[in-house]
Amino acid sequence: EDAGKLTENMSDPYSTDPKRHPVLHPASVKPFNAETPPFLLVQQFITPNELFYVRNHLPVPKVDPETYELEIEIEGKNKTLSLTLDELKKLPRHTITATIMCAGNRRSEMTKVKPVKGLSWGAAAVGNATWTGVRLRDVLALAGVDEDAAFKHVQFEGLDFDPTGKTYGASIPFWKAASKRGDVILAFEMNGVPIPRDHGFPVRVIVPGTVGARNVKWLARIIVSEKESDSHWQQNDYKGFSPSTDWDTVDFTKSPAIQELPVISAICQPSEGQTVQTDDGHILVKGYAWSGGGQKIVRVDVTLDEGDTWHVANLDHQDTAEPPQHWSWTLWSARIPVKPGTKTVQIWAKAVDSCYNTQPESFKNIWNLRGVLSNAYHRVTVKLQ
Amino acid sequence: EDAGKLTENMSDPYSTDPKRHPVLHPASVKPFNAETPPFLLVQQFITPNELFYVRNHLPVPKVDPETYELEIEIEGKNKTLSLTLDELKKLPRHTITATIMCAGNRRSEMTKVKPVKGLSWGAAAVGNATWTGVRLRDVLALAGVDEDAAFKHVQFEGLDFDPTGKTYGASIPFWKAASKRGDVILAFEMNGVPIPRDHGFPVRVIVPGTVGARNVKWLARIIVSEKESDSHWQQNDYKGFSPSTDWDTVDFTKSPAIQELPVISAICQPSEGQTVQTDDGHILVKGYAWSGGGQKIVRVDVTLDEGDTWHVANLDHQDTAEPPQHWSWTLWSARIPVKPGTKTVQIWAKAVDSCYNTQPESFKNIWNLRGVLSNAYHRVTVKLQ
Ligand SMILES: [Mo]
Ligand SMILES: [Mo]
Numbered sequence: 001e002d003a004g005k006l007t008e009n010m011s012d013p014y015s016t017d018p019k020r021h022p023v024l025h026p027a028s029v030k031p032f033n034a035e036t037p038p039f040l041l042v043q044q045f046i047t048p049n050e051l052f053y054v055r056n057h058l059p060v061p062k063v064d065p066e067t068y069e070l071e072i073e074i075e076g077k078n079k080t081l082s083l084t085l086d087e088l089k090k091l092p093r094h095t096i097t098a099t100i101m102c103a104g105n106r107r108s109e110m111t112k113v114k115p116v117k118g119l120s121w122g123a124a125a126v127g128n129a130t131w132t133g134v135r136l137r138d139v140l141a142l143a144g145v146d147e148d149a150a151f152k153h154v155q156f157e158g159l160d161f162d163p164t165g166k167t168y169g170a171s172i173p174f175w176k177a178a179s180k181r182g183d184v185i186l187a188f189e190m191n192g193v194p195i196p197r198d199h200g201f202p203v204r205v206i207v208p209g210t211v212g213a214r215n216v217k218w219l220a221r222i223i224v225s226e227k228e229s230d231s232h233w234q235q236n237d238y239k240g241f242s243p244s245t246d247w248d249t250v251d252f253t254k255s256p257a258i259q260e261l262p263v264i265s266a267i268c269q270p271s272e273g274q275t276v277q278t279d280d281g282h283i284l285v286k287g288y289a290w291s292g293g294g295q296k297i298v299r300v301d302v303t304l305d306e307g308d309t310w311h312v313a314n315l316d317h318q319d320t321a322e323p324p325q326h327w328s329w330t331l332w333s334a335r336i337p338v339k340p341g342t343k344t345v346q347i348w349a350k351a352v353d354s355c356y357n358t359q360p361e362s363f364k365n366i367w368n369l370r371g372v373l374s375n376a377y378h379r380v381t382v383k384l385q
Numbered sequence: 386e387d388a389g390k391l392t393e394n395m396s397d398p399y400s401t402d403p404k405r406h407p408v409l410h411p412a413s414v415k416p417f418n419a420e421t422p423p424f425l426l427v428q429q430f431i432t433p434n435e436l437f438y439v440r441n442h443l444p445v446p447k448v449d450p451e452t453y454e455l456e457i458e459i460e461g462k463n464k465t466l467s468l469t470l471d472e473l474k475k476l477p478r479h480t481i482t483a484t485i486m487c488a489g490n491r492r493s494e495m496t497k498v499k500p501v502k503g504l505s506w507g508a509a510a511v512g513n514a515t516w517t518g519v520r521l522r523d524v525l526a527l528a529g530v531d532e533d534a535a536f537k538h539v540q541f542e543g544l545d546f547d548p549t550g551k552t553y554g555a556s557i558p559f560w561k562a563a564s565k566r567g568d569v570i571l572a573f574e575m576n577g578v579p580i581p582r583d584h585g586f587p588v589r590v591i592v593p594g595t596v597g598a599r600n601v602k603w604l605a606r607i608i609v610s611e612k613e614s615d616s617h618w619q620q621n622d623y624k625g626f627s628p629s630t631d632w633d634t635v636d637f638t639k640s641p642a643i644q645e646l647p648v649i650s651a652i653c654q655p656s657e658g659q660t661v662q663t664d665d666g667h668i669l670v671k672g673y674a675w676s677g678g679g680q681k682i683v684r685v686d687v688t689l690d691e692g693d694t695w696h697v698a699n700l701d702h703q704d705t706a707e708p709p710q711h712w713s714w715t716l717w718s719a720r721i722p723v724k725p726g727t728k729t730v731q732i733w734a735k736a737v738d739s740c741y742n743t744q745p746e747s748f749k750n751i752w753n754l755r756g757v758l759s760n761a762y763h764r765v766t767v768k769l770q
C-alpha cells in the first residue's frame with residue numbers, strides 16, 4: 001500500500017466498512033444504510049443475511065473476536081463483570097426468530113404530506129432472521145441481578161463511535177431485559193452463521209418486538225441502571241410527536257423513547273407504478289405485516305376500491321409462537337378480482353394484530369417531524385394489462 | 386308476600402336483580418346493561434361503584450357468602466381445590482386500579498355506517514376502579530400450578546346461568562393468569578367495599594388490560610386447561626372480523642377471541658349536539674383514553690378542523706404505573722381556540738399509547754358485524770354560543 005492510500009483511509013473512517021451486496025438499495029452511503037428490494041423481501045420468511053437491511057449510525061467497527069470483551073456494570077456496585085466471547089458462548093444458548101425494523105421504515109411515504117428529517121426509507125427497512133446467542137437475563141443473573149431487582153433500565157453501548165469518541169447507545173426497560181418472556185438475547189449468530197460485520201459482529205443485542213435502534217450492534221457494555229441511556233438516540237431522536245409539533249416547538253423530554261413498535265404492513269409486490277398482468281381477471285398482491293411487543297398478526301385486509309370492499313389476505317408464512325412472544329413477521333398474499341377494462345387500481349393494505357390494534361388510515365394525522373412510526377395504510381397504484 | 390308476587394318472581398329470573406342508580410342509562414333492562422352519563426364519567430379518576438357501567442349477560446345470581454365456594458380444577462388432575470370466601474381472604478392481598486371496558490363500548494357510532502348486532506352502547510361502557518383481592522397466580526400455586534407449567538388457558542365459570550342451566554364462561558391465556566406481571570386478581574372488594582352484586586359479589590376475576598367479557602363475575606370455578614373456554618361468549622362472540630365479513634360468511638373459528646383491547650379514547654364533554662359557551666374564545670373538551678395490555682396513554686390529540694391543526698391535550702389524571710402494567714385510563718382535557726363567529730364545530734380526538742399504537746380514523750374500515758372494537762376517532766359536533 002502506498003502512502004496516499006493510507007492517508008485516504010485515515011481520513012475516511014468508513015473505508016474499513018464491509019462490502020455489501022449490490023442489490024441493496026442505499027438510503028445513505030456514509031454511514032451505510034440500505035434496504036432490500038421489496039419484491040425480494042417477500043420471497044422468503046427468513047431474510048438472507050446479505051439481503052438484510054442495514055442501518056448504521058456510524059462507521060462499522062473492526063472487532064477482534066480474540067480480544068473482545070463484554071462489560072456488565074450494575075449501578076451502585078463497584079465490580080464490573082467482564083466476559084470474553086468464549087465465556088459468553090459457554091452460557092446456555094437460546095435461539096429466536098425475530099423481525100427487526102427501523103423506526104423510519106416507510107418514512108418516504110410520510111414525507112409526501114410534509115417534509116420530515118431522516119433517511120428516506122421505502123417499505124423494506126425490515127427483515128426477519130433467526131438469532132442465536134445467550135439470554136440477557138442469564139448474563140444479568142451472572143452479574144447478580146434477577147428480574148425482581150428494583151432497576152428500571154438496561155443500557156447498551158456499542159463499539160461504534162463518532163468523531164468525538166462518543167459511542168452509539170440505547171436502553172430498554174428493565175422488565176423487558178430481565179424477564180424470560182422478554183426473550184432478549186445477546187446474539188452471536190444470525191441465520192446460523194457468525195453475525196456479519198454490518199449486523200453487529202461479534203455480539204448484538206436482539207430485543208424482539210422492539211424498534212431496531214435498541215438492538216445495539218457491536219455490543220461493548222451493558223449498564224443496569226435507574227436511568228435510561230443518555231445517548232442522543234435515546235433522548236433526542238426515535239420519539240413520536242403530534243402532527244402539530246414542529247422544530248420550533250419540539251421538546252424531546254415530553255415524549256417517551258420508542259420501544260415496542262405499533263402494527264404495520266406493506267405491499268411488496270406489485271410495486272408503485274408497475275404494470276401488472278392480470279391472471280383470469282385477478283391480480284396477485286404480496287406483502288408483510290408485523291406488530292411489536294410480541295403481538296401476532298391476526299388479519300390483513302386488502303382493498304382495490306378505497307375500502308368499499310375489503311379482501312382478507314392469506315397468511316402464507318407465520319411463526320407458531322403465541323403472543324406476547326410472537327416475534328416474526330407474517331408474509332401474506334391476496335388474489336383479488338378486478339373489473340374487466342380497469343386500467344389503473346390503487347391497492348390498500350392494513351393489518352390487525354392480536355390486541356386488535358390496527359393501522360391508522362392516513363399519514364396526515366400521524367405525521368411527525370422525524371418521520372418515524374410511519375404505519376398508515378400502504379397505498380400502491382399500478383397499471384393493469 | 387302473597388302467592389301472586391311469588392309466582393311473578395318465579396317466572397321472571399330478573400326479579401331478584403339489585404336496585405340500580407337512576408342516573409345509569411340502560412342499553413337493556415333484562416339482562417340489565419347500563420352506562421354512566423359521559424359527563425359524570427370524567428368527573429373523577431375512580432368511578433364510584435353506583436355509577437360504574439353494568440354489563441350482565443344473564444340474571445344476577447344471589448350468592449350467600451357463608452356457603453360460597455370457589456373450585457379450582459387442574460386438567461389431568463383428579464383433585465379439585467375448593468376455597469371458601471374466608472379461606473380466599475386469608476391469602477396475601479393485592480390491590481390494583483384498573484379500567485374495565487366492554488368490547489362493545491362506542492358500538493352506537495359504528496352502527497351508523499351499517500347495522501351491527503349488539504347492545505347500542507355509547508362511549509361510557511367503561512369505568513376505572515380499585516380492586517382488592519388475591520392474586521390468581523397465588524391460588525394456582527395452591528393448586529400446584531406455577532407459571533412455568535405447560536398449560537395454555539385458564540377458564541372461568543360464573544354462577545349466572547341461562548334457562549338451560551348453562552353458566553357464563555370465558556378464558557384467558559395461561560401466561561396472563563399465572564405471571565406476576567399479568568396482575569390478575571380474584572377480587573372481593575371494589576373501591577374499598579365488598580363488590581356490589583351487579584359487579585360480581587362475592588368474587589370477580591379482574592383481568593387488567595383485557596376486555597370486560599373475560600373479567601368473569603360471581604366466579605364459581607377456575608379450570609386450568611389446554612383449551613379455551615367452550616362457552617358461547619368465548620367461541621361465537623367477542624371476536625373481530627373484516628368489514629367484508631357478513632352473517633352469511635362469518636366463521637367464528639377463524640378469528641381469535643378478543644383479549645387485550647386496542648387503544649381508544651372518547652370525548653365525554655361536551656356531548657353531541659350540545660350548545661357550548663365559549664370562554665375567552667376557547668372551548669373546553671374533556672374525555673378519557675385507555676389502551677389494553679398494560680399500555681399507557683402517551684398523548685391525546687384533539688382537532689376542530691378535521692386534522693389540519695391538532696392540539697395536544699393535557700393528561701390531567703394518570704396512574705404512575707409503568708407499562709406493561711399500566712391498567713388505568715387517563716383523563717384528559719384541552720382548551721382549544723375557536724375562530725370568532727364560528728357557529729358549529731366538529732371535535733375529533735385520538736389517543737396514542739406507549740407502543741405508539743393509535744386509533745383508526747373511520748368506522749367504515751374497521752366495521753364488523755358484531756360492532757366490537759369500535760375505537761375509531763371520536764367525533765362530536767357542538768353548537769357554539
Ligand atoms: Mo432505526
Ligand atoms: Mo362486554
